[in-house]
Structures are given as C-alpha cells and as structure tokens.
Amino acid sequence: MLAVDNDEARAAFMYALAANGFDVTLPGTAAAARDDVMHPSVIVVDVSLEGSDVWRRVRSFRREALTCDVPIVAMVADSGAVIQDRARREGCAALCLTTCPPAVLASGLRAVLERDGRSRQRPSA
Numbered sequence: 001m002l003a004v005d006n007d008e009a010r011a012a013f014m015y016a017l018a019a020n021g022f023d024v025t026l027p028g029t030a031a032a033a034r035d036d037v038m039h040p041s042v043i044v045v046d047v048s049l050e051g052s053d054v055w056r057r058v059r060s061f062r063r064e065a066l067t068c069d070v071p072i073v074a075m076v077a078d079s080g081a082v083i084q085d086r087a088r089r090e091g092c093a094a095l096c097l098t099t100c101p102p103a104v105l106a107s108g109l110r111a112v113l114e115r116d117g118r119s120r121q122r123p124s125a
Contacts, residue, residue, distance in 0.1 A: 001040040001067075003027050003057055004075070009046060009098065013075075016102030017044075022109070042109055042116075043070050047087075048077035048098045058090045071116045073109060 002017070002024050004010040010026070017024045025040065043061055047054040058074065061067045071093035076083050079095050087095050093112045096105055 001025055001027055001043045001070075003043060003061075004046040005049070006046065013044065013105075017106060017109075020102060020106030022106065039066050040070055041113055042093075043067060043072045044075060044096075044109070045072055046075040046098065048075055055086065055090050058092065062091055071112050073112055 002010065002013055003026075004013055014024045014026075045057050045061070047058065058072055061070070061072060072091065073094045073096055074087050074090075074092045075098050076087070076095050077098055079097060084095065093116065094108060096108055100108070
C-alpha cells in the first residue's frame with residue numbers, strides 16, 4: 001500500500017514499484033477495500049513533508065486492526081539521527097530516502113518483507 005499525498009511523487013513511486021514486480025494500491029480506493037489488499041504485505045508512507053504532523057498516518061496504520069502488524073517503510077527527505085529515532089518510536093520497519101532509485105527501493109522493500117516473513121511471489125505495496 002502506497003500512502004503518498006504528493007501526486008507527482010505518488011505516480012513515480014507507483015510506476016517504480018509496479019515496474020519492479022509489486023502490486024500497488026492506494027489507501028481509500030476501491031481496490032484497497034478488497035480483503036487481500038486491506039492487509040498489504042508492506043506499507044510505504046511518505047513522511048518527508050515539512051510542517052504538520054506527517055507521522056499521524058503512520059500512527060493511524062498502527063491503530064487499524066487490519067494493518068497494525070504490517071511493516072511500514074517511511075519515505076524521508078533525510079535520514080539523520082532525529083528522523084531515525086522518530087521512525088523507531090513510531091514503529092517503522094525501515095527508512096528510505098525519497099531520492100532512492102526505484103530498484104533500490106524495491107530491493108529494500110523485499111528485504112523488509114523477508115525479515116518480516118511476509119515474502120510472497122508477487123508482493124503488494
């Protein structure tokens with residue numbers, strides 16, 4: 001599941017993940033309402049925006065019964081110590097820079113899935 005608010009970034013991530021073998025859905029869409037998608041393999045959340053509480057979406061996935069145990073990868077603008085600490089406190093499985101090349105992002109998501117024991121033939125993000 002891909003939770004990215006910026007239209008341009010969302011389109012780029014969707015394309016990159018699909019091109020690297022992931023089935024991608026967006027929260028709040030009809031496709032996400034299907035049972036198999038409501039419990040995605042991994043959730044990618046963009047928390048790189050400045051200002052408002054960008055971590056609220058991570059917390060909302062942690063509170064939902066269908067997604068509380070799904071690993072979350074936070075897309076960040078920088079990976080400094082403050083951000084790493086916050087991601088740990090919010091329960092993120094990993095961080096990825098928003099500038100990360102698509103193949104590296106896909107490889108990182110697969111590593112998270114393998115570590116979490118959720119590896120499938122066609123993972124969903």
